Amino acid sequence: MLLGAMFGFKVAVGTGNPWLGLLVAMLAGGMLSLLHAVVTINFQADQVVSGLATNFVGIGLSLVLGEGLSKAGTTALLPNWTVPGLSAIPILGPILFTNQSILVYFGYLLTPAVAFYINRTRPGMHLRAVGEYPSAADALGINVYRLRYLYVFIGGLLAGLAGATISLAISPGWFSELTTAGQGWIAIGIVIFAQWNPWRALAGAYMFGALRRLILDLQGPTMLLWFENPFRAQSPGFFLQMLPYALTIIILVIGSRSAMKKRVGAPAALGLPYVRGERGR
């Protein structure tokens, strides 16, 4: 994600074309994820540790290549757009369809598309099977290794896209690690909270979006109701900054509790390497 943010911005600054930036950002995310894929799928390394290593490399690489980029100023950003027709809908129209970044609309479309793909299509069914019980899929001739590579790569593409969303649209620019500020990890929290359901993940993501907005708004005004706004001062402002992270922990607790009760949740083979014909594991 960070790598995506960096590459997206760098390429956009370099070429003046934000679309090219977006593309390169996704590819960068995808390439980095392939590293993770090689180590976990071929070398059967622990996926948590490998994920951490991926993070270190991603952060390091973006710091190295993003050197000096924070002074680059601004560049051509992705366009905002108002949907004709839909924006005329009362209440919802101005909120959802007016002057939003093109990527916001992409987000609208992606969720139902992913939900449909996973639950209602053949490759989606294969995806679920490989996640739940890879040997069953393998016995029916589904190439477990190839699918795992593919989806790790797609995951990397999307994470790269997410990074570029920040650096090219939401809060343009490059501010080293602070650009993403742990949002990739928050996303993991959201997925667990959502119990791997794209719609619930969408709800979770918008909840966090709202929270960020609220934090910014709270730091603005001098008066809050009848009191002097304590959050305008720099020091208490740090309490507000803790909120998204604290909330992540809270939703994780909620998500884990209901997962325990309903006994649903993570795909059964999450985190497990697959080795065909392994004996005595």
Add this chain to the structure above:
Amino acid sequence: MATNDTLAKGFRPTYSLRLERRLTTPKWLPVATSVGAVVVALIVGALLIYLGGGHPLAAYQHILEAAFGSVGVFNDTLVKATPLILVGLACALAFRMRLWNIGAEGQFFMGAWGASAVVLLPLLPATTPKPLMLLAMALAGFLCGALWGFIPGYLKAKLNVNEVVTTLMMNYIATSWVLFWVFGAWSEGGFQMSRMFPRTAWMPRLLDYAKSIPAFGGLTLHGGILLGLIAATIVWFIVSRSKWGYEIRLIGDNPRAAHYAGINIVRNTVLVMMLSGGLAGLAGMSEISGVVHRLQGAISPGYGFTGIIVAWLAKLNPFAVVLVSVLFGGLILAGREIQPSGIPRMLQGIILFCVIASDVLLRYRVRLVRS
């Protein structure tokens, strides 16, 4: 595994790599793979530096000189290694039980905060005798770190909440918490740091004894390294020799078998996370009492994260943690002067990748087979 039909059409026999499960692992192999992984990582790093337009050999030579070139810089390397030892031990202990404590960084900050609170709140007056003051600071640091380990540990044990995410989130909360105090109540004249600690809160350093032993002049190595060595011995005893360590290893290897053996997994999870957090907290205390002598936002160049790599590279062996920490202390020290600044971070990531990838060699024999 990788048979290629198009190649097979030719007359030349094709070769493919095949993995075979090892029945036994020789004792020298883990050491060899760790060293090999570092070497490979250095080569990959060199390649990347070269591609980035740098001079890899010059960079490495620079790292070597800047870290181990003289008594003076070696002293600095050991100073950097001190927090790494404690944090590395914290991670090694938790990883033994397959608890992914990624929160050492936050526990480090909380430890530093707790130690500072003794001086700055103040809990003890500045005139407190040095041993008592240091003991109180160490205790406070340990406890605050342990608290930061307790929360994710409890959530994991009782509610099965993923500890990777919670410990990470706790990192961000800890840094914000420290900043809140540094920018607010403890700010010295509006600067983003606290006032200097009184001398009674300073860990003894080698240079303090320069009057009697002149060779120690200018050497900033402080008592924290002793803390680290003692901690390494204790952790080694716990893991390898004690009943509790047996329980930890059993849970780490197969939690269901541990349950079957009548081991209380909930209690052990919480305890191990607390001890792990406490060790990282102690690192924070040692750093501000031995080096920084005040609380400020920038007290760690990512010690907590480097500790993860240290633990992994040391194959979770406490004494190996000490050695690897010295190596990484040098890397961090040298890294401060290397431009661009992201290189050490990236190098650490690559080393970790190589280490975990090389683990496959411990479990499998790689063979070249003709097909």
Add this chain to the structure above:
Amino acid sequence: MPQIVNAVEMRGIVKRFPGVLANDHVDFDLCQGEVHALLGENGAGKSTLMNVLAGLYKPEEGAISVEGKRVSFNSPRDAIAAGLGMVHQHFMLVPSQTVTENIILGLEAPRFVLNMAELDKKILALQEQYGLRVDPKAKIWQLSVGEQQRVEILKMLYRGARVLILDEPTAVLTPQEIKEFIATLKGMVASGHSIVFISHKLDEVLAIANRVTVLRHGRATASGVSTAGTTKRKLAELMVGRDVIFFLEKPPATPGPVVLDLQDLKAENDRGLQALKGVSLQVRAGEILGIAGVAGNGQSELAQVITGMRKALSGHVRVNGEDVVNRSPRVAINRQVAHVPEDRNGVGSAPSLSLAENLIMKSYRKAPVGSRLALNRSVIRKQAEELKTAFDIAAPNIDVQARLLSGGNLQKAILAREMSAEPKIIVAVQPTRGLDVGAIEAVQRVLLDERARGTAILLFSEELEEVMALSDRIAVIYEGQIMGEVKPEETTLEQIGLMMAGQRLENIRGETDGHE
């Protein structure tokens, strides 16, 4: 000249695993429209041979032809395309998906969007054709084991498999279900299918198969012998390599007082469904109470509740009069309740710890193994060496990782550990499953020795013959309830089979009494 083309022909198959030669130049052929049994002990290489045929493993040497054509399978997909379908012993079904989803998994069609309603209909039609009924919309985890087996077979038929390979298909069925199953197989043969039937049960092989191939230690000791011209005894000898004692010598029981008293136990399984619906049993010192039943009827849960590993909703577990229900595994250990768990690898051992470390799992807390803080390493080593010799555990040394032990030796190690605590009660769950004859005998002997020593033993087993041979009394469990309790010398397989299928003893007796 007309010639019968073999459906499958395997010649000189060699397959190695690290440290094991699983198939050593094995020949096997299958005629059109026959049932060919592949007989052998656990670990003889039957499943390996068939996994080679199903494309899951690639053989090092040997040739395979299907319907006269040479084939070389790179993946199961190739085998399926050639008309071979394998039903594995451990079902290859995705638990969270529906029957229909599992059946169409991996197929080219439909290409992208799934029209579930239409697919369900197709599956129903197929079910009608073969008389294999199961709700297409049900999720796999909701089905009984027998139903899951039907899904597996339907899966292969849907793919147009002409050759079905069934790996130990009857292991999960009651005697009555087995009869039904045999009828289904006959029907499939009649409609032109050929069947490979993997088994280690002699009676079944003789009842179902036209021909039989016997494997021992990876080699074929008999290839394609007609079942009409052979006997159970001869097959057993081919399978084991020596005369087989079918019955163990068992001295008469001398039952003492009730040591283990279970009262109205109720408990849930991992999915939150009620697995025990009021189980009451008593076990006396010096007797073996066998629990018969088809897998998944609450046996695992019952064993776990007794040993403190699972919480009961209600009821009592009294050990020598003391109620220990819902305490903890540690309390059970302290009361000298030994537990030979069903899952040797997943529960009974720690794979990466050494044999010696695995042997102290229950004894490390107390002297002489453990002192106040530390472990006494010399005592651990000495005890481990002694147990290794006493229980004949074949391992290079006591420092070898547990995962490298064979199933039989791992089970011996677990028994060694549990018996060294001088138990008052033993809860043994499927203690001989998956072992070869030598190990089975060793395990059974240990249990009988303990019985002679005055230990109360609760033996869970799916092998009816084993339950009949070892038990002093037999209780049959079905859907978390005890259907009845009988003495082995006063009952028949028929009667136990009916109870395993859910009929209460009183009803069965009532019926037979009515006829008389």
